[in-house]
Amino acid sequence: MFYREAGQFKTDYRSDMAVFPILQDRIAIGAILALMFIVVPLVANDFWLNTIFIPTLIFSLAAIGLNILTGYCGQLSLGTGGFMGVGAYSCYKLTSIFPDVNIIIHILASGFFAAGVGVIFGIPSLRIKGFYLAVATLASQFFLEWSFGRIPWLYNYNDSGAIDGVNRSLFGIALTEPYGTPAFQYLVVLSIVVFLTWIASNLVRGRYGRAWMAVRDMDIAAELIGIKLLRTKLLAFAISSYYAGVAGAMMVFLSLGSAEVEVFDIFNASFPILFMVIIGGLGSLIGSFMGAAFITVLPILIRGAPSLFGFEIHAATGEHVQLMMVGGLIIFFLIVEPHGLARLWQIAKQKLRLWPFPY
Amino acid sequence: MKLAKLTLGIAVGAMASTGIAMTSAPGAYAAETLYIPLLTYRTGAYAGSGTPVANGMHDYLTMLNERDGGIGGIKITIEECETGYKASKGVECYESTKGKGALVYNPYSTGITLQLIPKAPEDKIPVLSMGYGLSAAAVGEKFPWTFNAPATYWGQASAIIKYIKAQEKGALKGKKIGFIYLDVGYGREPLPIFEALSKEMGFTFIKIPVAGKEMQNQSSQWLQVRKHRPDWMIMWGWGSMNPTAIKEAAKIKFPMDKFIGVWWSGGDDDARPAGKAAIGYKSVNFHGTGANYPAMQDIIKHVVSKGKSQVKDVSKVGENLYNRGVMNSVVMAEAIRNAQKITGKKNITGEDMRKGLETLNITAARLKEIGLEGFTNPMKITCNDHSGGHPMYIQKWNGKNWERASDWITPMKDKVRALLEAAANKYVADKKGWKTQKCS
Known part of the structure; x- marks a missing residue:
């Protein structure tokens, strides 16, 4: 009834190729952006911003990065955490070497360091494929974790061995954790994520995205039609790591406030982000957001659920229940919809087209 | 097909419940209570050490509630939050509890402590990292909100x-x-x-x-x-x-x-x-082991034997790490008492708690009074020395x-x-606007 595209005619190629060809989609995306930019900062309290919205957005960005590499280009990677760490540590070094430069520039620039490291570790991808590549990226993860812990220059020789937040402001307002207000941090994170998502959506629709998908679907065929494998794969590694690096830098400076190596290790970063991509849907940007929301929000909801209904369970019991339920739900969603939440969203849209009179 | 519909239904339901949960934000506790969040871990690879500490902390505070009706006549509200020793979870626990009038945080993880140290002055809630955390935090002039007694x-x-x-x-x-x-x-x-x-x-x-x-x-x-x-x-x-x-x-x-x-x-x-x-x-x-102290016997009498503790086996009371938790709660309880005395208020805030910790003086006589004679060395915290080097x-x-x-x-x-002092200066040096204090 509401979601019907009948009567919307495309008269030129431009409108035919638009990101959102249907009017209702354009309205919806505008409404969602307005909701996220205006309503959420006004309504949500610090807890919601700090533990749900900001981490979800940051993980979404990292998931988009991994999705470019794994979902679009077909290169399985377990090194996301390490690349996030490169972003975070290089941002930390940049802020201490150039203290007067705007923090946003530092955050966006730190992604380039991650991209460089990503390219180096992406070189083996020309010869190694599939699971074997996953193992090779695992090596990069371990190597990077090792260097974050053992090269004191990276954390400015701090006695604690951790990188801790620096006080930086934007437009004269304190921004970085813990000095800034959550609402302001949220808006900055949201702006960066929206901007980079917009770039990614154009990238994957354009020439590079098509080349990635060709490589993913069959690399020999792609090579035969003139796609240079090395360049295409390395570009995917570079862009993917750039996104991960920016996400890592934002995680330290706009969310956590300080970080040890542990934050970027395989169980806290690489695996969860891979799960986000798989559950959200390989090769889908909206799926990256859905997967990130699923993995970060669900545990908090499950833990909060008992007190919402007025009965108390012990914190540790809640933790066990939550672990079991999240695991169960992951399996459930993967069984009923192996293509992820994004596919589910697509089915919902299809059904909505015919609603309320399906045939 | 049915299964797919069910999945869709679940997804829609989850989104709806998120909406409901969002509107019902966690509210503050009733005014007349001393709210102490305990960041504990009874799960994960560190649970073996974390569980006895959590039990000790929880049980001593429960005992004060059961035996004395709280501190200074006000009940203590204890809320455990499971961190699993993970820094990100610790911050989540912190964010979800700080708005409820938290008096003090005991992170029981150096990683979480490091993250809370810069947050403490912003939110005006002290961090008590008893015998762990950042050593440099002992320098009270530079770290007014962090305490790491009895020693770094x-x-x-x-x-x-x-x-x-x-x-x-x-x-x-x-x-x-x-x-x-x-x-x-x-x-x-x-x-x-x-x-x-x-x-x-x-x-x-x-x-x-x-x-x-x-x-x-x-x-x-x-x-x-x-x-x-x-x-x-x-x-x-x-x-x-x-x-x-x-x-x-x-x-x-x-x-x-x-x-x-x-x-x-x-x-x-x-x-x-x-x-x-x-x-x-x-x-x-830095404290005694065993349950041979009147206060420990009170814990057994009022808490453990009444089934109000997570400890089911009485022999666990008095184990070293259990007593460590008790010691931690003793420091908190004495600081609350001290804060109540200084401010004249019964219902104190995080800021009062900071004052209470900063002028804490647990003498040998006081230890005897609370039933822990000889349990630990007398402890004194001053403005410029937040650890005391006991x-x-x-x-x-x-x-x-x-x-x-x-x-x-x-x-x-x-x-x-x-x-x-050198380490504290270094920590503060690259932080613009770090809040320090002057000690006379």
Whole structure:
């Protein structure tokens, strides 16, 4: 009834190729952006911003990065955490070497360091494929974790061995954790994520995205039609790591406030982000957001659920229940919809087209 | 098809419930209560150490509620939040509890402590990292909101060296001291002081890191120990690293009486699994073990035997790490009392709590009053010294429980303080607008 595209005619190629060809989609995306930019900062309290919205957005960005590499280009990677760490540590070094430069520039620039490291570790991808590549990226993860812990220059020789937040402001307002207000941090994170998502959506629709998908679907065929494998794969590694690096830098400076190596290790970063991509849907940007929301929000909801209904369970019991339920739900969603939440969203849209009179 | 519909339904339902949950934000507690959030971990690889501490903290506070009706006539609201020793979870716990009028945080993880230290002055809630965390936080002028009494890791490290020196009849020159540590912020924390002391006293210092992932498999580390043949071994371990190290040490027949653990490596469940081989293993401590104190008996009477504790077996009361938790709660409770006395208010805030901690003075007489005579050395915190550098002692595992093996050892305060101040200045140096205070 509401979601019907009948009567919307495309008269030129431009409108035919638009990101959102249907009017209702354009309205919806505008409404969602307005909701996220205006309503959420006004309504949500610090807890919601700090533990749900900001981490979800940051993980979404990292998931988009991994999705470019794994979902679009077909290169399985377990090194996301390490690349996030490169972003975070290089941002930390940049802020201490150039203290007067705007923090946003530092955050966006730190992604380039991650991209460089990503390219180096992406070189083996020309010869190694599939699971074997996953193992090779695992090596990069371990190597990077090792260097974050053992090269004191990276954390400015701090006695604690951790990188801790620096006080930086934007437009004269304190921004970085813990000095800034959550609402302001949220808006900055949201702006960066929206901007980079917009770039990614154009990238994957354009020439590079098509080349990635060709490589993913069959690399020999792609090579035969003139796609240079090395360049295409390395570009995917570079862009993917750039996104991960920016996400890592934002995680330290706009969310956590300080970080040890542990934050970027395989169980806290690489695996969860891979799960986000798989559950959200390989090769889908909206799926990256859905997967990130699923993995970060669900545990908090499950833990909060008992007190919402007025009965108390012990914190540790809640933790066990939550672990079991999240695991169960992951399996459930993967069984009923192996293509992820994004596919589910697509089915919902299809059904909505015919609603309320399906045939 | 049905299954797909069900999935869709679940997804829609989940979104709707998120909406409901969003509108019902967590509210503050009723005004008349002392709200203490406990960041604990009873799950994960560190649960073995985290559980007894959590039990001790929880039970002492519950006992005050049951026996005295709280502190100063106001009940304590205790809320545990499970961190699993993970920094990100710790911050989540912090964010979800700070709005409810939290008085103080006990992170029980150096990683979480490091994240809370800069947040504390912003949110005006003190951090009590009792005998762990950032050593430099002892400098009260630079860290008004962080407390790490009774002693810092650096103080403790210096006390261990002092003890070893006494055992070696005053000569450490040419001796080899090995240091096996958990390779995270916590384990690396004492390195600067050990390195400084090794230069000064002329002993060789051998670093043997254990990564968190390989805590339960330390054979390569102990192979290194065998190769270097150190005269003494010092351990900075936590969780399942401790029992593993003790077992490995026994396997290579390292003399147990020359193996000293930090006070976090002194759990009963750390030494017990190695059986007879662990007899003689030493660790540092700053409070008594066993349940032979009136206050501990009150815990058993009012809490444990009434089934109000997570502890089901009374013999667990009085274990070393359980008592550590009790000690932590004693410091909190005494600080609350002190804050109530200074401010004249019954219902205190985080800011009052900070004042209460800063002027805390637990005398021997006061310890007797609360039923813990001789449980610990009297403790005094001042504005410029938030740790106090209080004395500690070495204890020995006899196969069943811990027994005292030394007198009170005072850390090398003069040496440690200079290093602490340098470290504090360095921490503050690159932080614009860091809030310090002046101490008269």
